[in-house]
Every structure is written in C-alpha cells, then in structure tokens.
Amino acid sequence: MSESNRPPLPDGLVAVVKRDCPTCELVAPVLADLAQRGGIAVYTQDDPSFPEGVDAVDDTALAVSWHWGIEAVPTLLRVEDGVETERALGWHREEWETLTGVTGLGAGLPDWRPGCGSLSVDPDRTADLEVRYGGSKLHARRVELAELEDEFEAMFDRTWSDGLPLVPPTEKRVLAMLGGTKRSPEEIVATVPPDLVPCTVEKVAINAVMAGCKPEYLPVVIAAVEAACTDAFNMHGLLATTMPTGPVLIVNGPIRRAIGMNSAGNVFGQGNRANLTIGRALQLVVRNVGGGRPGEVDRATFGNPGKVAFCFGEDEEGSPWQPLSVDLGAKAGVNTVTLFPGEGPRSVVDQLSRDPESLARSFAVNLRTVHHPKLILAFDAILAVGPEHARIFREAGWSKAKLVERLQELLQIPGRELVRGAGGIAEGAPESAKDATLPKFRPGGLLVVHCGGGAGLFSSIIGGWVNQAIGSQPVLREIEA
C-alpha cells in the first residue's frame, strides 16, 4: 500500500467497519461504549450512519481502508504519533481488551467471532482502487482519445487490431489483467521479432486485454510469448515466410480445465474464450510489440484463419496415451504450452476402419500429402487423433509410440515416386534420390495429440513449416504462475 498521500489517522483507537458484516453489527455496542469512554475514531466503509451511537467517519471511498491495508472488518487499531502500533482483526474480546486497555468489553457477546472481508480487498473493486490511490505502476505510454472519437474505431485507426474489434486496454483493465500473474509488470518476458523489442509483462498484459483474455489466462500467454521468441521456434522466420503457417498453441496440464479451455467438440473452432483469446493475444504481441504485420514483414501468400488465433487444450483425460507435453519431456501434471509452426487443420475421414492397422494406413496416406505428396523430410506435422479413432487403438492395445513407429514405416517412400518428373509432376526430390527409400517425416517430426468431440470417426492433420535449425522446431514451455 502506498505511503504517500495516505490519509492520516488520529492518535488513539481507530476502528474500520461496514454495516454489511454480522461481526461489525455484533460489536456496534462495543464501539459505542468505547466512544463514550473517551473516544474512538470509527471509519465506515458502506454506510456512514453505522454504527449507531458513534459519530462515524465516511470511508465509502475506501481511501483510509486502502491506504492502511485493511483486509478484514472489524479492524481495531491503536495509533501513536500517526503510526499504527497494534492491530486486531475480527472480534476477540481478550485481544480488544488488551488493545484498548478496557476490561469487561461486550458483556453478553460471544468471546470470538471472525470478521468479514474489507471492501478495499473486494476483487471487484481492487483494480479501481489501485488506479485511484496506487499511483500508477504502469509504464506504457498513455494514448488519450478525443471526446468524439469512437474508442473501437480509434484502435483500428492506430493499427493495433488484427482485423477484429479489440477490448479497450484501459489502465483499470490492464491492472486487473496483471493480477493474473505473480511476475512484476516491468519484467522482460522476451525479445519479440521482427523488430526485436524487449517485451515486458505489462505489454503482454495490455495485448491480452485487447485480445479479450481473462486475467487467469495471462500465465499461458506469457509462456507462449516466451516460447515463440526462442531461437528454436524462430517466430521471425515463421512470420516472414510466404508459407501459410503460424504459431499453433497446445496446452497441457491441469490449467486447461482450471481456465475452461476446450479440448473436446469443435476443438479447433469458435466458441471458447480461452482458446481463442490466448491464441489471439500471442499474435497481437507479435503484431504490436514486435511490429510483425501482414504486407510488411509477414509475407504470407495465403496465410490461414488460424493466424488470428489457433490454440487448444489436449484431451488428456479421455486419451489412451500420455499427453504431448510428456512426449516432449515435461513431467506429467505440469502445466505447459507447446508451440508448433502450423498451417490450418485438415480432416481425415475414416468411418470404416475397425482395426489399428487399417486406420494407421489411412493416417499415412493422408499424412503423405502434407504440403505435397512428393516433398519429404522438410515439414513436421501434428496428427490430432479424435476420440472415436483413439478408441480403436486403445482397444487394440496400441501405444502412441507404436502408432508413430508404424506410421514412419508406412511413410517410407521409394525415391522413384519422389523425384522430379515422377508422376508427370516437376516438383519433387533431386534425381539422386531415385534409388533410395526416404521417409516423409524426420524422426520426431510427427507429433500426436488427442482431442476433439466424442462423435465422429475423424482425425485431423496440422501440417508444419520448414523444420529443424533452418526453420522452426516445436517448443514446449512450462507455465509459471
């Protein structure tokens, strides 16, 4: 709490109360008694006529309560030379008698009653109070809008938007957003490409507000920004490429449920706030902090709708397999976000396979087409297995490793099918590959997740971008509170 501008308290006894608190009602006669005996200053948070028999001071603006760090009511203080020397929370007869030096307080009352929450720590009010009394902790430039300027149009005019309306990032909303993390607003999260700008927690929070995030999503957004801005993920290249790819966020761990992410029906679609706004917040950070905009450094020929937001949770609970995060080295049960450089998802329909071999073959022929059936090794892919397909593997006892191993076998392709000119198609591998047998995917280049709705014998493939050191590698990051 702030020391400057703190309203002074009178020396002697001070109490802070509110009418909407049964314990305060209970001790009202005690406060009246103390007032008669020689004085107590009583500050009321909600109703200046409370308590009866006391000339209470109006603290409905909560200035005293906020500045003096009142967390519960009633709070009884002793003040000497303007400094608090003792404090008692709630009603505890012995404690009050010691603090006041008066014996026989509250005859007939129970010995002890806990207090109620102070209005100054009411979650609905703290951001307002922080703005009003806290002095600003925030460092971002303030942008003042004209009286007649529409705030939504103003944000479009300033090129902050990805094309959809934004939530206006007022100081109050940004402070509330920052409540979602324990990290300091000034802390640098990452250096964001393409302009290589150091990005603070505060800037991430501003963009998260604009994206429509709730404060509890912020740790996921921060982790995603950290992951995106690693050398391994290479956000710069992914942004600048002409290919239709962008960051795809896969969230694992209990936080998916805690913040209400979707991993079930319509998992890649619309309708879930956490999925959509977390993915969008990362893209807004790249746009606004990094300066990465379409037509400028973003040179995508087509792009894809997922470049607005592409984020989902894995259905861990319904999965026959360990989650993606564990495949990538995280401990089970740890909250993580994995970034994959992906294009839009495509569907795999197989409604007839009832044995895992047949279904694996269906997956393989579809996976072969990622970017081009004759292009190999350069692109990774995510295979998102839907619950009805996953059941077939579960019932047959196929582990995820076994599925991936079988897919890699099925995707060993004779070079004669791949070389330039084969099939009458100029695109393809160099002639020197003619006699070789080559895999579609590099070892580790095929990631498998479990998600989607419970009805439909479908899976989905998300093709990647140029992989390994010259492109992007999937990057997992633990989510810190």
Add this chain to the structure above:
Amino acid sequence: MSQTTTTNGRGAARVLMDPTSERSPSVRARVPRLDSLDGATIGLLDISKPRGDLFLDRLEQGFRARGADVKRYKKPTFTKPAPVDLRHQIAVECDAVVEALAD
C-alpha cells in the same frame, strides 16, 4: 475511468495503454498531400498569438480564390499543443490544415 491528467479540459478522459513498442508516435498517420485545392476543405488553425489572424485572413482569401472551402479554428493558447478534441475535429472536417505562426 482513470484519473490521468487530461488535455481536453473536461475531466475524466478516455485513456488507453499503448500496446505497441512505442517506437513511433501514437497519433494516426498523416494523410497524403493534396493534389489540388479545388473543392478541398482547408482548416486554418490560429495558435492564439497576436496577428496570426491577419496572416490567416490573407490565406483564406487565397484559398477561396483557388476554389477551396475554408474552416477556421483556434487553439486556446499558443503555449500548449492543440487539445485532442480540436485535433480530432479538424481531422474529421478538413482535407488539409494550415497552422499559422505569428509575431
């Protein structure tokens, strides 16, 4: 609403936190120069310094003679930037603006 100091003189302003790297001004980009004055609306901004109005009167005659419409505006004081509302009004009502110096 925040209690941030405002320049519009009407108390609580709508103030947003800049989401960008702050490497460029937060104001909107300038419109291109006009190719022709014919039919254009030209704002003349008096900065409230003595005799600025005389200069602007002559400019107004010249603009009108070349087929332009003219609107006149005045800053409250030459010592401070134009209030955000005045800037917005000029941007909405005019195709170009001339800000007059004086003395």
